[in-house]
Amino acid sequence: MSEVRDDRQYTETHEWILDNGDGTYTMGVTDHAQALLGDMVFVELPSEGDEASIEDEFCVVESVKAASGVYAPTDLEVVEANEALDDEPELVNTSCYDNGWLVKFKSDAIDGLMDADTYSATLD
Amino acid sequence: MKQTPLYQAHLDAGGKMVDFGGWEMPLNYGSQLEEHNQVRHDAGMFDVSHMTVVDFKGSEAKKFLQILIANDVDKLKTQGKALYSCMLNETGGVVDDLIVYYQNDTDYRMVINAGTTDKDIAWIKTQAQGFKVRVEPKFDLAMIAVQGPNAREKVYQAMNGVEEICGKLKPFNAASVGNLFIARTGYTGEDGFEIMLPEKSAEFTWKMLLEVGVKPCGLGARDTLRLEAGMSLYGAEMNETVSPLAAALTWTVDLSDENRQFVGREALEALKHKGADKTIVGLVLEGKGVIRNHQQVITNLGIGEVTSGSFSPTMGKAIALASVPKGAQGLCEIEMRNKKVSAKIVKPPFVRNGKILV
Known part of the structure; x- marks a missing residue:
């Protein structure tokens, strides 16, 4: 059974978004997504200051099995990328909600996200 | 979907089951990378019961196999000796690759x-008409491949009586031990055995191997291991429209006996005379990313295509086998997700017996 955390929101494409309360958000892939993809071997991240429009593919996570795009949930500006993933892409597998986060970004409000219960229901 | 006699054992080990050509088989049991490394450094086992054993018996068995396959079984003189070959169609394309x-x-x-x-057996039976040979598929046999530097030692620990008979078995040779047929062959680039055994013994043998520390490994690791070992996969590097000459498998075609008119020989000789325009090479990615099947390869001599692309856990880099214009060398570019990434053309294998060779 995949872990879903109550403190954050979710997209239909299996990303999680955590509101940091200061106008920034942290984003990663869910436990369900990392389990489906399998062992991560490479994560391609944007740079600080990069901008993305809603639905742009702005990160790529690659496992042994497949490459998977990560899409911008809103118009955003990247404030930090998780550089630890350069050397340890497996953090996405072992700690998808903590050390395996992908990017932090600035944005106005984000629409259309699911809460934990709603997201969990989509996994059944 | 079809299941092997080890289906329950896979579920018990946490196997993530997938559809593999109509068989419900384990892709991995948690981590494909760990399973890969287990085989490179110690010993892992694969359920390959979905593969099919076919026996050929009769006074013309040899004569028949000499026309059925492109390598020459006349090379086989001692009991248990194995030969890798392709079975060709009339146009020189590969119906299947096999071991005899x-x-x-x-x-x-x-x-x-x-x-x-199914296709193979129908093909073989058609070709066998007029020969005194019985074609006997053994659907009641299971097969377990135990592979890795410690594989043979662990098989001896787990299975009584095997060391006495197989202890001195040379690579690419097999022996019968009671109702077991044990071959020192594999598809990983490591030492080990492939064990053919009655279905009803499969689960017990699997458990005994588990008890001595052999870890179950899935199809995912099997594919990255064979790719590192530079071994061809049917349907990827060759198929019914690709000849062994264009798949870097010329070494498996034996044309030395001019009187041996095997199926596809005429077409192959014409292709050989003309000169094959493609071959299979290895690629090592210089940049970041993972090479995937069917990506386009731009070489110094023109365009090619990735036939098997993945990530090499042993090298920590993306590698591939690719069909490219014959003679292509040096650096090439791979078209990956809308960008071009540089790769080096190398001669496979990439890894053998735990060592990186490129």
């Missing part, structure tokens, strides 16, 4: 791929 084991001139054993089994 020698018992005596009237008794051979062949192992063919799972996904091609």
